[in-house]
Every structure is written in C-alpha cells, then in structure tokens.
Amino acid sequence: MTEAAMQGTKDEPVPGRHCGSCTLCCKLLGIKVLNKPEWTWCTHCKPGKGCGIYNDRPEPCQTFYCGYRLSATLGEEWYPAKSRMVLRAQGIGIVCYVDPGYPEAWKVEPYHSQLRSWARRATSSEQHVIVNVGGRVICVLPDKDVDLGHMQPGEKIVVGTKDTPMGPIYHAQRVQAGGA
Numbered sequence: 001m002t003e004a005a006m007q008g009t010k011d012e013p014v015p016g017r018h019c020g021s022c023t024l025c026c027k028l029l030g031i032k033v034l035n036k037p038e039w040t041w042c043t044h045c046k047p048g049k050g051c052g053i054y055n056d057r058p059e060p061c062q063t064f065y066c067g068y069r070l071s072a073t074l075g076e077e078w079y080p081a082k083s084r085m086v087l088r089a090q091g092i093g094i095v096c097y098v099d100p101g102y103p104e105a106w107k108v109e110p111y112h113s114q115l116r117s118w119a120r121r122a123t124s125s126e127q128h129v130i131v132n133v134g135g136r137v138i139c140v141l142p143d144k145d146v147d148l149g150h151m152q153p154g155e156k157i158v159v160g161t162k163d164t165p166m167g168p169i170y171h172a173q174r175v176q177a178g179g180a
C-alpha cells in the first residue's frame with residue numbers, strides 16, 4: 001500500500017507548474033517496466049538535468065505527475081527538488097516519499113505542520129498520512145508520529161483512537177491485511 005512504484009495518472013497537471021531541474025521521482029520511485037528499484041537513481045537519469053531517454057521513456061514516466069505537479073493548493077515549498085520529498089495521493093491517503101539522503105526533511109517546518117494538519121483531516125475520513133523514508137514507514141497522526149518500521153507483505157496500517165477526558169488519543173499499528 002505504500003509501494004513506491006511510479007504509476008501514471010489521468011489527472012492533468014497544474015498549468016504553468018513544471019518539473020524544471022527536479023528529477024527526484026526518478027530516484028525515489030520504482031519503475032517496474034525498467035526493473036528499476038525504488039530509492040535509487042534510474043540509470044537513465046541525469047540528476048538535476050532530466051531523462052537521458054526522454055523521447056523513449058516508458059509510459060509510466062510519460063504520464064506520472066507528483067502531488068506538486070497536480071495540486072495547486074501545495075505551495076512552492078513542496079517543489080521536490082527543494083523539499084527533498086515527493087508527495088502522492090494513493091488509496092491509503094497521502095504518502096510522502098522522503099529522499100533517504102535527507103531522512104529528516106519531513107520533520108522540518110513548514111512541512112511537519114502541514115503533514116500534521118492533513119493528518120487531522122485524514123483520520124476523520126479513514127485516510128492516513130504516511131511518511132516513507134527509504135521503506136521505513138511513519139504514520140503521522142493528529143497528536144504524534146508513529147514509526148512503524150518496514151512494512152511486510154500482506155500488512156496494512158490501522159489507526160484507532162481512545163477517548164479520554166482530555167480528548168482523543170490516537171494510535172497506529174501494522175496488522176495483517178485479513179486481521180483486525
């Protein structure tokens with residue numbers, strides 16, 4: 001569910017917003033048709049410049065846009081070449097892929113407050129805000145961040161709350177997809 005594979009989208013990018021010198025998705029995301037693993041540079045990439053096989057790049061690369069390209073509500077601070085993070089909306093909610101070379105990038109402001117804000121909205125709709133640093137998964141909750149480590153095949157993330165006199169306390173855990 002937090003697999004870092006590049007997949008195309010039918011959504012249109014924000015007019016006037018471009019990749020420019022960014023090539024971060026070519027490092028963080030896997031390309032199945034190229035057998036390119038996640039978290040390592042594509043052998044065709046010229047980091048900071050672009051794709052060395054641009055005219056022949058595979059279909060997922062032609063049609064993929066990260067959250068920065070797709071969402072006009074994201075500020076320029078989320079430009080991946082600057083933030084060191086690639087945002088995506090996936091079935092689980094919002095996934096923030098962090099460059100393992102900058103593993104603390106998501107903890108820096110204004111990013112962490114933004115992630116926390118999304119988490120407050122996400123739990124109410126049973127969606128989650130997930131940070132993925134080189135495969136290590138952190139669930140960002142309204143009141144804390146929970147380091148869940150490396151997800152194993154067949155696992156999913158479950159978020160729950162416990163009501164207290166001072167308000168709800170959130171918790172997150174990994175469970176087998178068929179379990180509770």
Ligand code: SF4
Nearest residue numbers: 019022023025066080
């Ligand atoms: S991470 Fe986003 S902005 Fe950067 S190259 Fe990929 S699609 Fe373009």
Ligand code: SF4
Nearest residue numbers: 026042044045051061
């Ligand atoms: S083929 Fe080109 S666009 Fe696709 S990941 Fe490699 S460098 Fe990036």
